[in-house]
Amino acid sequence: MNRRIGQIREKIDLFALLKAGRMQIRARWAYAVLGGIVFFGSLFIFDGWNEQALIISSVAAVITMLLIVFMGKALYRNAFLIIVCFGMLFCLVTPILDTPDETAHLARAMYLARGKFFVSQEDSQLLISEDYKRIYSQSQKTLFKNDLNVSDSGILMIExxxxxxxxxxxxxxxxxxxxxxxxxxxxxxxxxxxxxxxxITNLLFYAIMIALAIKITPLFKQLFFIAGTIPMGIYIAASYNQDAFGIGIIFVTLAFYFKLLSKQDHQIKVLEIVGYTGLCMLITVTKFPFVLLVLLPAFIPLRKFDKAAYQCVFLGIILAAGFSLAWMKFYTAIPHPFVPEGVNMIKQIQFLIGDPIVNMQMMGQNLLEGLINYLMLFNFGWLSYGSNGLGLLYLFFYGSVAVFYPRELRQSPATRIGALLVAAGIYVAITLSMYLTWTPVGSSVVNGVQGRYFIGFLPLIPLMLNIGPSFKQLEPLQIKQYGNIVTLVPVYFLIMSFTLTLKQYY
Structure with missing residues (x-):
């Protein structure tokens, strides 16, 4: 009798499982159809209803719908697939050399392709293929309308x-x-x-780094997913811009930090601090202001460190500081060739010191007003087109999730305050560096600050501000709904950003 009851229960469980599976598939198809509606709705809103744009959109919509339907449970794999799929779309649709600073980044990549690791101070040594001129002459032209389908010449030129x-x-x-x-x-x-x-290879590296960061971090995986699939990040990665490398390494470093933060008492070892310091030193040579991330372990509760590990944190800070100064001296030996008129770092510093109270007020105003630069996360091309509306919606979405997403680990006030201080320090460092190196002497407005410069500390925001309930307080259905929101809404933002780009050129 008991055996028969057991068999009946197994059949009921199997039936329930199959039913749940069918419901999940139906829900995925519903989300996919919604994605298609968002695709063509965005195309209509942005006035992209011409034949070529419709053809490309139809293909992209089918790819997106299939991507939504077949996404799995592993968040890092989903991130990789989304970044690669939308990155390929951006890569092929965006015209030649039509992303921020891509001309300079292409030149450096071609220079490195010749085995030249460091930029020479001698103009006669700055040799790259003359095909750079060919590519440059086709700037703003699309994949279908250019004259570059010719063999590489192999002839060198001075650039x-x-x-x-x-x-x-x-x-x-x-x-x-x-x-x-x-x-x-x-x-x-x-x-x-x-x-x-x-x-494409730049895009693949970015996708791997973001997926790796999501896999490494035990905390805020969903927030890493949202920040890593931000349209501007993928758009930049689908070009020659080195920001893809910098952002990718920053995300991996923060993921490693969250791994340290989640450890039990006396579990953080010296070798882990050495590894973290090494990552921060790598950040120094890619996204200089973010070297301040080396300070984060100092705000982890002391009880979590092994005996010698906490001392190594401060040794690592000193080492990173020394390395940063050495790197700064190295790269400033070659002046930037495109400095705007009226810019002089020494005179700018003298100006700031001359009236410190007034200038502190001026910088404070710039730091406050500079928050609007986050809207530039949805300005594409050479910042020539975009949508502030999408920027506002994205900031509202990410901010809401960062603050109210269910918490996985209660953090000490010191850890939260430390994250806030480091993030604020990075923000100030970026703004101040642009004032010294890109703003005319005596100007009351800081020039050159762009929203993409701050993508790197988006994963820190939930650590500072999260006040959500514990996952233990939620029902399984609520957890599933949270998962759907953080996985699918970023895809819809990518769809709208892609149609915005498509409308611009096709």
Whole structure:
């Protein structure tokens, strides 16, 4: 009798499982259909109803719908697939050299593809392929309308200014792009496809780094997912911009920090602090102000460290500070070739010191008003088109999730305050550096600050502000609904951003 009852229960459980599976598939198809509606609705709103845009949108909509339907439970895999799929769309649809600073970044990648790791101070040594001129002459032209489907010439030319503009970044930032260019030449691809292959390899590196960060972190995986799939991040990664490398390494570093933060008492070892310090030093040569992340372990509760590990935190800070100063001295040896008129760092510092109270007020106002730069996260091209409305919606979405998403671990006030101080320090450092190096002497407005500069500390926001309930207080259905929101809403933002780009050129 008991055996028969057990068999009946197994059949009921199997039936319930199958029913739940069918409901989940139906829900996924509903979300996919909604994605298609968002696609064509956005195209209509942005006035992209011409034949070519409709054809591309139809193909992209089918890809997106299938992506939504077949996304799995592993968040890091979903992130990788989303970044690659939408990154490829951005990569192929965005015209040649039509992303921020792509001209200079392409020059550096071509320079590295020749095996040149450091930018020379001698103009005669700044040699890259003359195909740079070919590509530059086709700027703003699309994949379907250009004259680059020719073989690489292999002839060298002198190109100095673009290369000098990248001296603040180490060669490692350009390895993915250079590998793409080099492989394209190795298999005798045309100039056009070698160019696009460099974009694609940069995108793949970014996708791998974001997926790795999501897999590593035990906390706020969903927030890492949202920040890592932000449209501007993927858009930049689908170009030659070295920010893809910098943002990727920053996300991995923060994921490693959250891993340290979640450890039990006396579990943080010396080797882990050494590894974290090494990552911060790598950040120094890619996104300089973010070296301040090296301070974060100092705000982890002391009880979580092994005996010698906490002392190593401060040794790591000193080492990172020394390395940062050495790197600054190295890269400032070659002046930036495109400095605006009236810019002089020494005179700007003298101006700030001359009336410190008034200038502190001025900088405070700029820091407050500078928050609006986050809207530039939805300005694409050479910041030539965008949507402030999408920017506002995204900030509202990310802010809401960061504050109210269910918490996984209660943090000490010191840890939260430390994260706030570090994030504020990075924000001030970015703004101050642009005032010193990109703003005319005596100006009351800081020039050159862009929203994408701050993508790196988005994962820190929930650590500072999260006040959500514990996951233990939620029902399984609520947890599932939270998961759907954080996975699907970023896809819809990507859809709208892609249609905005599509409308601009097709």
């Amino acid at each position: 100095s200014n673009g290369l000098k503009a990248t001296n603040a970044y180490a060669f490692v930032s350009y390895l993915p792009q250079a590998l793409g260019i080099g492989f394209g030449r190795l298999i005798n691809l045309s100039v056009l496809w070698s160019y696009y292959l460099g974009r």
